[in-house]
Amino acid sequence: MQQLADGLEIDFQSETYKDAYSRINAIVIEGEQEAYENYITLAELLPDHRDDLIRLSKMESRHKKGFEACGRNLNVTPDLQFAQEFFAPLHDNFKVAAAQGNVVTCLLIQSLIIECFAIAAYNIYIPVADAFARKITEGVVKDEYSHLNFGEVWLKANFEASKAELEEANRQNLPIVWKMLNQVAADAEVLAMEKEALVEDFMIQYGEALSNIGFTTRDIMRLSAYGLSA
Numbered sequence: 001m002q003q004l005a006d007g008l009e010i011d012f013q014s015e016t017y018k019d020a021y022s023r024i025n026a027i028v029i030e031g032e033q034e035a036y037e038n039y040i041t042l043a044e045l046l047p048d049h050r051d052d053l054i055r056l057s058k059m060e061s062r063h064k065k066g067f068e069a070c071g072r073n074l075n076v077t078p079d080l081q082f083a084q085e086f087f088a089p090l091h092d093n094f095k096v097a098a099a100q101g102n103v104v105t106c107l108l109i110q111s112l113i114i115e116c117f118a119i120a121a122y123n124i125y126i127p128v129a130d131a132f133a134r135k136i137t138e139g140v141v142k143d144e145y146s147h148l149n150f151g152e153v154w155l156k157a158n159f160e161a162s163k164a165e166l167e168e169a170n171r172q173n174l175p176i177v178w179k180m181l182n183q184v185a186a187d188a189e190v191l192a193m194e195k196e197a198l199v200e201d202f203m204i205q206y207g208e209a210l211s212n213i214g215f216t217t218r219d220i221m222r223l224s225a226y227g228l229s230a
């Protein structure tokens with residue numbers, strides 16, 4: 001048990017908590033594994049940025065090890081089968097885009113959408129995490145901001161040439177994120193992470209990213225709400 005600032009008490013050893021954690025922890029472990037692979041793929045697609053992207057991929061594999069330790073610390077076995085199914089639609093779209101050399105789509109999926117999803121989830125998790133996981137997650141979230149920044153900088157520099165592909169990739173992939181959020185909402189709730197807070201933080205990160213890349217406020221409204229009611 002742990003007393004939190006807002007007086008909320010969470011029993012990290014309850015069967016209910018550990019059951020929900022087996023899926024959320026698996027999602028994070030699988031997400032970090034796929035992020036590792038995605039940055040290696042991006043390094044092949046963007047040879048001028050190879051060293052940077054390989055460095056990011058190594059950070060992702062460290063994140064994975066950190067979250068595996070979080071699961072072990074709570075005596076939880078991650079449900080990796082569930083997590084692979086959870087990520088499959090986004091993972092498949094990334095693979096198709098990579099095979100076609102659509103680097104803008106790959107960057108939108110990994111460096112914008114997935115990184116913003118990770119930042120939102122980790123920000124909301126930190127205040128309600130057990131002390132061990134909190135320390136790990138605080139270190140990880142700093143890295144995720146730098147991954148998001150890589151995507152922003154590249155897409156800003158190539159904005160005019162990327163705009164149409166970004167619109168299309170957003171249209172295809174953002175609705176998947178809202179579905180993923182709905183799928184995980186009940187388990188997140190058990191961990192004291194509110195769906196509304198996750199949606200709000202995601203929208204803020206993603207909107208800021210689109211703004212940094214060069215989209216207008218009007219574009220951002222249209223793009224970031226795409227598929228929200230799905």
Ligand code: Y39
Pocket residue numbers: 024027028031032035060063114115117118121144147184188193198
């Ligand atoms: O770039 C990264 O490290 C991202 C792969 C990691 C994904 C994290 C996914 C977090 C979703 C958790 C949902 C919990 C409510």
Ligand code: FE
Pocket residue numbers: 034037091
């Ligand atoms: Fe894979």
Ligand code: FE
Pocket residue numbers: 032035059060063118140144
């Ligand atoms: Fe990561």
Ligand code: FE
Pocket residue numbers: 035060115118143144147
């Ligand atoms: Fe990342």
